[in-house]
Amino acid sequence: MLIKYAGVVIIMIWGIVFPAILLGLSKLFHPNNPTPTKLSTYECGLETQGETWVQFKISYFMYALIFVAFDVETIFLYPWAVRFQSLGLFGIVEMFIFMAILIVGFWYAWKEGALEWM
Amino acid sequence: MDANYSLMAIEIATALLAIGVLIIGLLVPKEQRYGLGYLVTIGLTGIFFLTFAFYGTNTKLFGGMYIVDDFSIFFKQIFLAAGILVTLAATLYVKKIGANYGEFFVMMVFATLGMMVLSSAGDFITLYLGLETMTITFYILAGFKKGDSKSAEAGVKYLILGAMSSAVLLYGLSLIYGMTGTVIVQDVAALITAGGGMQPALIVGLVFLVAGFGFKISAVPFQMWSPDVYEGAPTPVTAFLAVGSKAAAFAALIRFFLIAFPDYQAEWKVLFAALAALTIIVGNLVAIPQTNIKRMLAYSSIAQAGYIMTGVVAADAAGIKGVAFYLMLYVFATVGAFTVVMNFSSNTGSDEIKDYAGLAQRSPLMAAVLLVCLLSMAGIPPLAGFAGKIFLFSSIVSQGYLWLVIVGLVMSMASVYYYLSVAKVMYMADPTDNTPIVVPVGAKATLLLTMGITVFLGVYPEPLSVLATIASKALFMIN
Amino acid sequence: MMGNIGLEHFLIFSGTLFCIGLFGALAKRNVIAILMGLEIMLNSVNINLVAFSRYATTGDLTGQVFAIFVVAVAAAEVAVGLALIVAIYRDRMSVNVEDFDWLKW
Numbered sequence: 232m233l234i235k236y237a238g239v240v241i242i243m244i245w246g247i248v249f250p251a252i253l254l255g256l257s258k259l260f261h262p263n264n265p266t267p268t269k270l271s272t273y274e275c276g277l278e279t280q281g282e283t284w285v286q287f288k289i290s291y292f293m294y295a296l297i298f299v300a301f302d303v304e305t306i307f308l309y310p311w312a313v314r315f316q317s318l319g320l321f322g323i324v325e326m327f328i329f330m331a332i333l334i335v336g337f338w339y340a341w342k343e344g345a346l347e348w349m
Numbered sequence: 350m351d352a353n354y355s356l357m358a359i360e361i362a363t364a365l366l367a368i369g370v371l372i373i374g375l376l377v378p379k380e381q382r383y384g385l386g387y388l389v390t391i392g393l394t395g396i397f398f399l400t401f402a403f404y405g406t407n408t409k410l411f412g413g414m415y416i417v418d419d420f421s422i423f424f425k426q427i428f429l430a431a432g433i434l435v436t437l438a439a440t441l442y443v444k445k446i447g448a449n450y451g452e453f454f455v456m457m458v459f460a461t462l463g464m465m466v467l468s469s470a471g472d473f474i475t476l477y478l479g480l481e482t483m484t485i486t487f488y489i490l491a492g493f494k495k496g497d498s499k500s501a502e503a504g505v506k507y508l509i510l511g512a513m514s515s516a517v518l519l520y521g522l523s524l525i526y527g528m529t530g531t532v533i534v535q536d537v538a539a540l541i542t543a544g545g546g547m548q549p550a551l552i553v554g555l556v557f558l559v560a561g562f563g564f565k566i567s568a569v570p571f572q573m574w575s576p577d578v579y580e581g582a583p584t585p586v587t588a589f590l591a592v593g594s595k596a597a598a599f600a601a602l603i604r605f606f607l608i609a610f611p612d613y614q615a616e617w618k619v620l621f622a623a624l625a626a627l628t629i630i631v632g633n634l635v636a637i638p639q640t641n642i643k644r645m646l647a648y649s650s651i652a653q654a655g656y657i658m659t660g661v662v663a664a665d666a667a668g669i670k671g672v673a674f675y676l677m678l679y680v681f682a683t684v685g686a687f688t689v690v691m692n693f694s695s696n697t698g699s700d701e702i703k704d705y706a707g708l709a710q711r712s713p714l715m716a717a718v719l720l721v722c723l724l725s726m727a728g729i730p731p732l733a734g735f736a737g738k739i740f741l742f743s744s745i746v747s748q749g750y751l752w753l754v755i756v757g758l759v760m761s762m763a764s765v766y767y768y769l770s771v772a773k774v775m776y777m778a779d780p781t782d783n784t785p786i787v788v789p790v791g792a793k794a795t796l797l798l799t800m801g802i803t804v805f806l807g808v809y810p811e812p813l814s815v816l817a818t819i820a821s822k823a824l825f826m827i828n
Numbered sequence: 829m830m831g832n833i834g835l836e837h838f839l840i841f842s843g844t845l846f847c848i849g850l851f852g853a854l855a856k857r858n859v860i861a862i863l864m865g866l867e868i869m870l871n872s873v874n875i876n877l878v879a880f881s882r883y884a885t886t887g888d889l890t891g892q893v894f895a896i897f898v899v900a901v902a903a904a905e906v907a908v909g910l911a912l913i914v915a916i917y918r919d920r921m922s923v924n925v926e927d928f929d930w931l932k933w
Contacts, residue, residue, distance in 0.1 A: 303903035342375045481901045492912045501916040502928045508909050516869035523873050527880035
C-alpha cells in the first residue's frame with residue numbers, strides 16, 4: 232500500500248536536493264563583486280515611490296469581476312469535452328446554446344462599457 | 350435526450366424573452382429604450398396565456414428532475430401575474446431612478462424564470478439552481494437604485510443573509526443526498542424507509558432545510574432581513590420580492606416536504622405549526638408601531654406568510670388549495686398596495702405614513718386602491734382575502750389545529766387596527782399639500798386591475814377556487 | 829494511517845469547515861471577510877457532496893455534478909456581492925458592516 236507512494240516521496244526529496252545542488256554550484260563558481268546598483272530591489276526597473284500599500288484603481292475590478300463570472304462557466308465545458316463524441320449532435324447543439332447565452336452576456340458587458348478604461 | 354422539450358415551452362419562452370430584450374436594449378440607443386418595459390409586459394402576458402394550454406399535462410421530465418404538473422402551472426401563473434402587474438406599474442418609476450432602464454426589466458424576467466424553475470423542481474439540483482437564479486437577480490434588483498445608499502445597503506444585506514441561508518439549505522440538501530443516495534425528491538421517501546427510517550443526519554438535514562426555506566418565506570425566527578430589504582429596495586422590486594419570491598419558496602417547500610417526507614408529517618407539522626403561530630403573532634404585533642409604510646407592509650407580509658403556512662400544516666389537498674388560492678390573491682393585494690406606495694413616493698419623495706394625510710382628496714383612486722388592498726389583507730368579508738382565509742383556516746380545523754385558527758383570527762383582528770389607521774390618515778386627516786397626485790397610465794392600469802380583481806374574487810371566488818383545487822390535486826397525483 | 833480515510837473523516841472536515849465559515853460570516857465586521865466565510869460554507873457543502881457520491885453511493889456521480897453547479901453559482905454570487913460592495917463603498921468609503929446602519933438592522 233505505502234510502497235505505491237514511494238515515487239511521490241522520491242520526487243519530493245529530489246525536488247529539494249536538485250535546486251540545492253544547482254544553487255550551491257552557482258555559489259561556488261560565480262564571480263563576486265557587488266555594487267550598490269546590483270544590490271537594489273528589482274522593481275520593473277524603477278524605485279518604488281511612497282507607500283506600497285496603496286489602493287488599486289477600481290477599474291481593474293471590472294475586469295476581475297467579468298473574469299470571475301466567465302471563468303467558472305468553463306467548468307461545464309470539461310465534462311462535455313470528455314464525452315462529446317458519445318453525446319452526439321445533441322451535445323454540440325446544447326453547448327452552442329450555452330455558449331451563445333454566455334456570448335450575449337459578454338457582448339452586453341462590452342457594449343455597456345464594463346471593459347472601458349476608466 | 351429523448352425528453353419532450355415542448356413541455357418546457359413556458360420556461361424557454363421566458364428565457365428567450367429575457368435574452369431578446371437584453372439584445373434589443375443593446376441595439377437601440379439609450380434614449381429610445383423606454384418601450385422595453387411595455388415590451389416585457391406584453392411578452393409576459395403572452396406567456397401567461399400560453400400557460401393555460403399546459404393544464405392537465407402532469408408529466409415528469411429527465412427522470413423526475415423537472416415536473417410539469419397543474420400545481421407548478423398554477424404557481425407559474427402567480428409569478429407571471431405578479432410580473433405583468435409590476436412591470437406595467439414600474440415603467441415610469443424606473444425611468445425616474447435613472448438606472449439602466451432595459452436592464453431592470455431583463456432582471457425582472459430572469460427572476461420570474463428562476464421562480465418558474467423553482468416551482469417545477471423535482472430534484473435538489475434544479476431546486477438549488479432555480480432558487481439561486483431568483484435570489485441572485487433579486488440581490489441585483491434590491492441594489493438597483495444608483496446613488497441611493499439605502500438601496501445599495503439593502504442589496505448588501507440581502508446578499509449576506511440570503512447567501513448564508515442558501516448555504517445552510519444546501520448543507521441540509523447534501524446531508525439528505527448522502528443519507529438516501531438520491532437527489533430526486535420523489536425517490537427520497539422510499540429510500541428513507543429502505544435505509545432504516547429517520548437517522549440523526551437526516552434530522553439535522555431536515556432542520557437545516559426548514560431554516561433555509563423559513564428564511565426565503567420570511568417566517569419569524571428568520572425574518573430579520575425582510576423589513577430592511579423591503580424598505581431599502583426600489584418599490585417595484587419590493588412588490589415583486591414580497592409576492593414572487595415568497596410564492597416560489599412556498600411552492601418548493603410544499604413539494605419538498607409533502608412528497609419527500611410524508612412519513613414524518615407528525616414531526617414537521619408541529620414545527621411548522623409553531624413557526625406559523627409565531628410568524629402571525631410577531632408579524633402583526635411589530636407592524637403596529639411602524640411609521641414607514643414600506644416597513645409596515647413588510648411586517649404585514651411576514652404575517653401573511655404565517656397565514657399561508659397554516660395551509661402547509663394541514664398538508665392535504667384542502668390545505669394546499671388554500672395556499673395556492675391565498676397566494677394568488679395576495680399577489681393582487683400586495684402589488685396594488687405597493688403600486689400606490691411607489692407612485693406616492695415618486696411624486697412626493699416620502700414613504701412615511703403621516704405624509705399620506707388627505708390622500709383621498711389628492712388622489713381618490715390611489716386611496717381607494719390602498720384601502721381595498723389593505724382590507725383584503727386583513728380579511729374583511731366582501732374582499733378576496735376573506736375567502737382565502739376561510740379556505741386556509743377550514744383546512745386545519747378539520748385536523749385539530751383549532752388553537753392555530755384562534756391565533757390567526759385574533760391576530761387578524763389586530764391587523765385591522767393598523768390597516769385602518771392608514772385608512773384614517775388617508776381619509777380623515779387634512780392634506781398639508783393640496784396638489785393632486787398624477788397617476789401615470791401604466792400604474793393606473795395596475796391599480797384598476799388589482800382593485801377590480803380583489804373585489805371580484807371576494808364576491809365570486811369560484812373560478813380561481815376551481816383552478817386551485819386542480820393544482821392541489823395534481824401535487825398528490827404525480828408518481 | 830493512509831488506507832483508513834473514510835466517509836466520516838470527510839464529514840468531520842466539512843462540518844468543521846462549515847462552522848468556521850458560519851462563524852466568519854457572523855462574527856466578521858468586514859464585508860469582504862463575510863463573503864469569504866460564505867464561500868467557505870459553500871465549499872464545505874461541495875466536500876460533503878463529493879464525499880457522499882464517492883462513499884455513500886455505488887458509482888453515482890450526481891453529487892459531483894451537484895458540486896460543479898454549486899461552484900458555478902457561488903462564482904455568480906460572489907461577483908454580484910463584490911459589485912454591490914463596491915457600490916456601497918463608493919458611497920460610504922467603508923466596508924465595515926457596522927457602518928451600514930442607514931436601515932435599522
